[in-house]
Amino acid sequence: MLIGTIMRGALVLYYRMRLGKVGRNFRLGLGSTILNPSQVSIGDDVYLGPGTFMTSPTAVVIGDRVMFGPQVMLIGGDHDLSNSEVPLRFAPPPPNPPPIVIEDDAWIGSRVTILKGVRIGRGAVVGAASLVTKDIPPMAIAVGNPCRVLRYRTGVAPAHGSGAPGS
Ligand SMILES: CC(C)(COP(=O)(O)OP(=O)(O)OC[C@H]1O[C@@H](n2cnc3c(N)ncnc32)[C@H](O)[C@@H]1OP(=O)(O)O)[C@@H](O)C(=O)NCCC(=O)NCCS
Secondary structure, three states, X not given: OHHXXXXXXXXXXHHHOOXXXXXXXXXXXXXXXXXXXXXXXXXXXXXXXXXXXXXXXXXXXXXXXXXXXXXXXXXXXXXOOOOOOOOHHHOOOOOOOOOEEEOOOOEEOOOOEEEOOOEEOXXXXXXXXXXXXXXXXXXXXXXXXXXXXXXXXXXXXXXOOOOOOOO
């Protein structure tokens, strides 16, 4: 328990020195890895659960009071698929991939994977094990693979064709 607390504190200290920006009261679970941390900006009172993994050749922006369950993955890169002559192993990322943005007060459930260019809106909830390939609107509760809006925390119905049950 004490060892765990010390290890978590050391991990946070390590990333505090490397992240592009990090706010107050940042908490990060054990076993987390943030590649290219200088590209990553984190707001105040953020909690990222154990086993968080981030890799992105471009910016990742995480707002205030964002919460991650365990083993969330932010995968902001791809290999360039346009030249079939180049082995993918050596294919560079496509130029200028869009950033991943997670707005204030979003809650990302355990084992969610978020791909490049996705924006999770303010106060949105992403259900456990979802694969997010497109933006999620503010205050949505979204689930599944691919991730679709189930309903809104405000009680507004999801747009037709959102993939929610009955749409
Ligand atoms: C998204 C979530 C908040 C929704 O909870 P809820 O509002 O109680 O939703 P319900 O359990 O009533 O489920 C509603 C429907 O969505 C489906 N659903 C719920 N969560 C789902 C998920 N993560 N992936 C796919 N479908 C999901 C249910 O099967 C149900 O489908 P149906 O209407 O066809 O039967 C919750 O299911 C969840 O995933 N929470 C995250 C838990 C977590 O990761 N915690 C980490 C610790 S911080």
